[in-house]
Amino acid sequence: MNPEGETPDLGIPRRLARDMTVADQHEWIRAELRRRPITRRAALRGGIGALAGLALAHGPWTGVARAAETGLVGRHLAFGDDPRTSMAIAGELTGKPAGKVLLDLGLDTGYGATVPVELRELVSQVPRGEDVRGGEQLFAHARAEGLTAGTTYHYRFRLPDGSTTPDATFRTAPAKGDRRPFTFTAFADQGVAGNAGDGNGGAAPPNALTALIAQDAPAFHLLAGDICYADRAGRGERGDSFNPGLWTRYFAAIEKSAAHTPWMFATGNHDMEALYDDGDSGHGYGGHAARLDLPRTGPSGCPSVYAFTHGCVGVVSVDANDLSTEIRANTGYSRGAQVQWLTDTLAAFRADPDVTFVVVFFHHCAYSTSDSHASDGGVRSALTPLFDRFSVDLAVQGHNHQYERTDPIRGGEAAREAPDRATVRPATDGTTYICVGSGGRRSNGWLDDGGARYRGRTGGDREIRSRVTGKDGEKSETVGWSRVRYAGYAYLRVEVQPEVPGRIATMRVHAVTDDGEEIDRVDLARPVPGVPVVPPPAVPSVSPAPPPAVPTTPAVPAVPAGWSRTPTGLSVPAGSTGSSPPRVL
Template sequence: MTQNSSAGSADNRHRVIPLVEQHEFFQQMLRRSPVSRRGVLRGSVSAAGASFLVGGSLVGSASASASASSSADDLTTTGTIAGGFVVNGRHLSFGPDPKRQMRVAGQLFDLNTYNAVPSGIKVEVEYGYEAGAYGHTVAAEIRQLVTHVPVWNGVPTGPVTASLTDLLRADQFYVHALIDCLEPGRTYHYRFVYTKHGERGHTPDATFTTAPDGRRFLSPFTFTAYGDQGITGAPGTGRTLDDAPSLQPEPSSHITDDYYNPSDPDYFDPASTTAPTDISPVAALVTQITRVRNPVNHTPSRFTLLAGDMCYANPSGNAQPIINPAGPGGNQPGDSNTPVPPPNSGGWDDYDPYVWTSYLTTIEPSSASIPWMFNTGNHDVELFTTSLDADAATVDAYGRLGYGGHASRIDMPANGPRSCPSVYSFTYGNVGVVSADANELSWEIQGLLGYSAGEQASWLRRRLGEFRHDPAIDFIVVFFHHCAFSTCDGHSSDGGVRKVLAPLLSEFEVDLAVQGHNHIYERSNPIKYDAATNTGSSSVQATSKSAHEAATVRPQTDGTTYITVGSGGRPRYSWSGAVETDRNFLTGVDTGAPGNGTTVTADPATSQGPSAAQLDFTREYETVDWSQARYSDYAFIALDVVPAAPDGTATMTVRAINEQGVEFDRVVFKRDVRGRGPYSL
């Protein structure tokens, strides 16, 4: 839309604001409502939203359509309230030493006034070997996240007017505690306890288990991974918790969660009189993760890797400042930043921080019991600047990279390079795990390109070298967002990510790279990287015919396998090749049907087929021979690790599992560890 400077209505409440005055108008709005870390504005969440937030995890019997006020009574069934406040959305993460440290976190908010300041409230974590007799207490830190920016309110059909602007006031509070000096390989009970004005509330009891102590007492274990999750579907009828009216991403961003169709096994027809038990792939996958068990000792998943794009509170995903002062359709900084809101949208711009509350509630059935280790994707960049009309407190809270919101909400080990908040590593048993920030390397989306000035790459080289030369580490898993190798038509591959990461993964014999970004599942053959052309080729055909005829890969000689598993719940992508189809043992890999092979052909003349994003924003089309397994639906992976057997071989089996809990791909990684001595089973 083109702005103009016409006078508009004589009524000042509807005065058209000329472009030259818009910036000052917004700044006046901010000055009239100052925000500081000591004195913050209060707002309220809708009753429907509040009941969803409560009902999602704390209230087993609460109706999704209950009011916020009546939800307080319902909460007493599984949790209690103090001064109107609750802690919800609990999520764990490993501390710097997963054997002896665990970080516990959640969101603290008032049921009746979401943005209420928790003054005079004390939050602690009780923990110990038994529920109800914890024996140990640690104080929790309360972190405040200020989000205070102008937004478009309504549907402007002409130049922006004063009556069509509003302020997004979100002041969110997150509680965090580091539990230290724990015993390796031990299960603990814990709960949050919060007191205010003599009232004492607490969350339900939950458990966590620390990592095992290196080579001693190491038993088989399982962990899980996927990316591009999002939250439960579009604002709904309230007939089920999954269909609850809730806080959703702004549909004006042209991204919608309401993308189900009758081909989905869990499709929900709104006209039906029978409510389904689950209509959301997001919730379904979280449920399936809670059901995962190690095939040998039947223990649950020990942690989850989330390969970026967590909840899509920022649906634009362009790694640019979020607010556009040029208005709907304006060109500062880009014409995609502020699309015209639809009728009755509530007036949100591209960024909705309340979506994080729904997200943490959605994952809580798993994240309250096992650590969720997060990686940053392009939709996780939440960037504001004062020149684009956010106030100074908001700009300070979110930081120069747009990662400051994550520092308030979630915990990461913080043991990576100083300039890279989401780059880190940890060890669990005989597996070394590394989180790499592909936002800093991406040629497709360049908003954060090169922000560390090479510090990330240098650190990755050192850390991968340390892992590979550590006799206690058998397998190395690196997870990141943008794909180094993928044939999906959504984003395909990223030449910048590939150029930095592929040679490092090859040099240090990294067993597995877990990628997100493309909303599909795709497993490559082990790839031999060619630095001269920045391409890769298959070393072996790792074909999986069934769960009993799994593919076998020996990374020491075969190379690195890349699995794209951005299939956590967002709209599904398709394949870039003209005749490519899904390829896995559910669809049949030996049918001989066109497009059912590992070679995917590109045609640069027609811009079809696999491609890699280039630094100049062009795409290099490439015919590839490594697309071994493909699945264009919702899925995650479970990784079953078995320490070295008497023959000196350690294994890590990757099982791909869909939202119905059905396995459709399997590959076994084998490492010869003779000479190191066997692990204790």
């Protein structure tokens, strides 16, 4: 049920944990902690420490000195239920504040609005033999509602002592019908740079990819599960056990992007943390409820399942832990509710004239030829018929630590070949599946001897030996749908070009390595339904000759009080310098 190293090590003896669901693990941990007369203070004393022990360098702060050295690190954004009008803003406190924490919000650095902040406490207690390791974290969350679509906002957190975080900005999703182009990015399986067991060392590659995404400044970023690997190497070793402090390091590492760009998370197998009493029957997402603030648009009891629309793209996050037949610790927990919700959501997207493209992201692969996990039969059987039925354009996957793109697939087979720089028409060709579990963890290899195939390396057999894991175990298969394979580190940069009815919209999908090199590209093209917008023909008209001009003095537009006129006829505030552009009235 839990392959070695594929679920967090929470102090449960391996002989027991391998056959436990997440709910079983949660109950074992609760019973073990009840059995021991250990106070909360003693638990905290035995582990990673309390809030101050989790603090990193606070970074540039403004305001008065903090006697208690309470700061806020790891700011990260997520869209609210409606990305056009709401944004969730979060961070982690490094100490308990002596009063209210607030969020300042506005159209410039004068702010002008104050948003209340909710504090969420997370206490971690991990049994280790007769000891308990533990820690305490405190997360600050603010929801900005009633925003204006397509607008840039400034924000900062303000602590009771008057100190503030640096100014940061975000932009809401465009208004309905807005056809301006935009970019989003994606990857999975990121982790923390230099963490024990990752085999990567230094700042690369997780930080290198984050830096590239920050440079792109996308409209949003998708992470298809396995976020920070709080269980370190995931091998279940005593010295490599669950450490919630890694979440602190993780959010600090992605802050350069996530403080300005919404990072939208799906959950993977390493994100099921059975430690927490999360009120969802022990599915292991209580830690996420404290740390993250995702849209609440999905089915009840599935906190990482949601959908949102940005411009002409509908996006869906699916929890593949509910569907997997490889790692079954959470399989079936939604009792079919997720699949029914997904069916309704995809139908609604396809009925919406403003949605051209549909993107679904999830962790376990429906299609992959990796030597690690390859394809998950449960995910494939649950999702791919729906993707065929509703013509999903792009499926973003993780779990296998490499980059792999399929030819467009329909009915389980490649509908056509799609080499590098090809144009795919999903409406007739099928769905393109991309595994981009190349976000930072140690790379996997391939099941066959065909090796890598990407730009500049196009050799190898087109018939590839692979496997799929179903209810009855692993089954070998020979496939022809694997088009591009790269075993290094990479992310997706997706450039969306909307169009008016009657024309062809495109999503240009680039695969970019941690060195910034493009190794693959595919264009997804879809006609926009509706009556073509054709301007009416010009009607010639004949007008009588105007009377002779009479010299007049040009009218002088009124100048607002406090403004001065420039030689160009534009008006600017009195006292303005040439360092900023004049405001046109």
